Amino acid sequence: MATEYNEHTPVMLKEVLSFVPKNKKLTYVDMTLGRGGHASEILKVLRKGSSFYGIDRDEDALTYCKGFLLSYANKVDLHYLHAEFKDATDLLKESIPGADFILMDIGVSSPQFDDPERGFSYRYDAPLDMRMNQEDHLTAKIIINTYSEKELIRVFRDLGECECYYPVVKKILAVREERSINTTYELVDIIKSSLPAKFLHKDGHPAKQFFLGLRYEVNGEMEQLKIGLKKAIDFLNPNGRLVIISFNSEEDKVVKDTFKEVTNNNHVDKYAKNGSSTGYIALTKKPLVPTEEEVLKNNRSKPSILRALERI
Ligand SMILES: C[S@@+](CC[C@H](N)C(=O)[O-])C[C@H]1O[C@@H](n2cnc3c(N)ncnc32)[C@H](O)[C@@H]1O
Structure with a gap:
């Protein structure tokens, strides 16, 4: 690439x-x-x-x-x-x-951001990856599919500074019971469908801070x-x-x-x-x-x- x-x-x-x-x-x-x-x-x-x-x-x-x-x-x-x-x-x-x-x-x-394959952007449909170093083990997909409720809250609230994180965490845990979450668009859909309307219509993309928290966690x-x-x-x-x-x-x-x-x-x-x-x-x-x-x-x-x- x-x-x-x-x-x-x-x-x-x-x-x-x-x-x-x-x-x-x-x-x-x-x-x-x-x-x-x-x-x-x-x-x-x-x-x-x-x-x-x-x-x-x-x-x-x-x-x-x-x-x-x-x-x-x-x-x-x-x-x-x-x-x-x-x-x-x-x-x-x-x-x-x-x-x-x-x-x-x-x-x-x-x-990095504009290469859809790397999964950094909520604007492209791509595998949930976000690794800067492609040799690293931890990906956004591992975090979304395996982290506990408490760990997901830490990623979104503490690292991403998301104002309304709990409904999103709850929805991720519920979807995970049925299937694995593999792509950026699947995550964007989960975020959009769980946030209350007032958070959806704020400035900036509703997934922005969630993606930032994930990126910070993936890359430490x-x-x-x-x-x-x-x-x-x-x-x-x-x-x-x-x-x-x-x-x-x-x-x-x-x-x-x-x-x-x-x-x-x-x-x-x-x-x-x-x-x-x-x-x-x-x-x-x-x-x-x-x-x-x-x-x-x-x-x-x-x-x-x-x-x-x-x-x-
Ligand atoms: C904003 S870009 C730098 C752009 C560069 N100044 C230019 O003008 O082309 C940041 C770069 O730093 C690398 N990077 C970020 N965090 C790093 C880290 N902890 N260790 C080493 N490289 C890192 C990223 O992989 C990325 O290529």
Whole structure:
């Protein structure tokens, strides 16, 4: 599928580029390679002799980018790693001591979302899958057909922040008594037929938050973010910078709290000098959001929230 669904417009590209350290060779780690939209533009501005490590948990992204980014090989050392946030820096440590620039543009890419086969979208009829890494075991189908009532409530209420989850959970349990639930459209029908009318006519698709909760659970996204972000921050070289783009307030809260923790005066950092205990400053006092112009051109950029940090 690597060549069929290729379009991904990088979000807040100008803003991301503004944080790339200038005038020196860099070790640049892209933790969310996707279709290389950000990576190709950042590689353009890197000095000759810089190094690049492109990481993704989705093998399709790596296959695509190995071809797409090949033209930069005469200027930058290109490396690729099939890994997830939680393990990425542990694996990188086998090759490099740290990074000068790290980008995390979290969530799913447009090619993942728009490929009906992957089952991420309530807009296409597809098997209930939603795995970013197709080698993982847990799928949305396993969750829907085997999780207990209590676990389904956790997925929809706590991860998806669904306002009205209980009738949907009850209906899933009832349908499961008769048959297995296999496809995105079957799940959409269950959601639509169990929600009270006032929830059906709210803004946005009625299945949106249910699908988000399922996606988070399948891919362990919140845990990946919490652990992976801390490890990435710790992996920065002195004067190294990290830019992270999240896509909703729940994700941004994790980012905000983590930044607060490491920029706090009580944070004990391995490189901290002059008796101070913190080793980081936030480069964005308030998070950046896309301009109206960008949202008009690319509606998918609308919810993005960018924060950046530097190791001092
Ligand atoms: C929004 S896309 C990145 C798009 C990319 N910046 C571009 O411009 O083409 C996010 C990518 O990160 C990957 N990803 C998400 N969570 C991940 C994780 N925990 N570990 C590794 N990769 C992850 C997804 O598979 C997806 O390809």
